[in-house]
Amino acid sequence: xxxxxxxxxxxxxxxxxxxxxxLIRRNILMILMGLELMLNAASLLFITYARVLGNLMxxxxxxxxxxxxxxxxxxxxxxxxNIFGLKKSLLTSxxxxxxx
Amino acid sequence: MDTLNVSFYVLGALxxxxxxxxxxxxxxxxxxxxxxxxMLVLSGMYALLSAPFMAVLQLxxxxxxxxxxxxxxxxxxxxxGDDLHKVFSQITLFAVPAVLGLSVLIILHIxxxxxxAGQPPAEFGSVKNFTRILLSQYALQxxxxxxxxxxxxxxxxxxxxxxxxxx
Numbered sequence: 610x611x612x613x614x615x616x617x618x619x620x621x622x623x624x625x626x627x628x629x630x631x632l633i634r635r636n637i638l639m640i641l642m643g644l645e646l647m648l649n650a651a652s653l654l655f656i657t658y659a660r661v662l663g664n665l666m667x668x669x670x671x672x673x674x675x676x677x678x679x680x681x682x683x684x685x686x687x688x689x690x691n692i693f694g695l696k697k698s699l700l701t702s703x704x705x706x707x708x709x
Numbered sequence: 710m711d712t713l714n715v716s717f718y719v720l721g722a723l724x725x726x727x728x729x730x731x732x733x734x735x736x737x738x739x740x741x742x743x744x745x746x747x748m749l750v751l752s753g754m755y756a757l758l759s760a761p762f763m764a765v766l767q768l769x770x771x772x773x774x775x776x777x778x779x780x781x782x783x784x785x786x787x788x789x790g791d792d793l794h795k796v797f798s799q800i801t802l803f804a805v806p807a808v809l810g811l812s813v814l815i816i817l818h819i820x821x822x823x824x825x826a827g828q829p830p831a832e833f834g835s836v837k838n839f840t841r842i843l844l845s846q847y848a849l850q851x852x853x854x855x856x857x858x859x860x861x862x863x864x865x866x867x868x869x870x871x872x873x874x875x876x
Binding site for chain 1: 741854
């Protein structure tokens, strides 16, 4: 038997720590890592329920989460490099102006 | 309490510790290594949850590709001044109670009872089973994922590629 309650709570804690990272950190790279942690928590939940319900659907969802995460990280890194070239900073509070 | 349960408890505790260390570390590089640790631990949990293929993909894609990109960008940009000192934003005082309250609500909901885990079918989650269903029943979604990757590549080259000199 797998400890379902425990896995749900681990997934919840990981997701909430990711949310907190997105909310309270000021470095744009830390926000990116918080997003990745949230995606991982969702993957853990999908795979747990795939195992519990005996249905492979959850694992397919996780596969597509991987694809989306790869594309997302690449695009965010391109955007961050562009902004860093302009502002020489990674703090989100310095990104509020849309002009140069 | 059997060994499977104990492994889950150990891996879960390690994952939570890694995530907290990511949240609280002041340097982005330490946070990135903590996140890498969380992903390795999660890969072990996937293997225990009879998803060996997803465990390998987690190692290759997340730990191998995505975290490499993030660590690369952390080393590429050199920050100075304010970036090193202003770590936490001013809304921390409001964000922490809000997130804690939401967590308590969800935990109360979990405790009200959820379906118990049965025994999965034989060969559940094996590469053979997984790919057979993926490439027959979900072939369209699989192709759409490759289109998404192509769009990502085009977008990144549009953002970062050198502009051609206009004559």
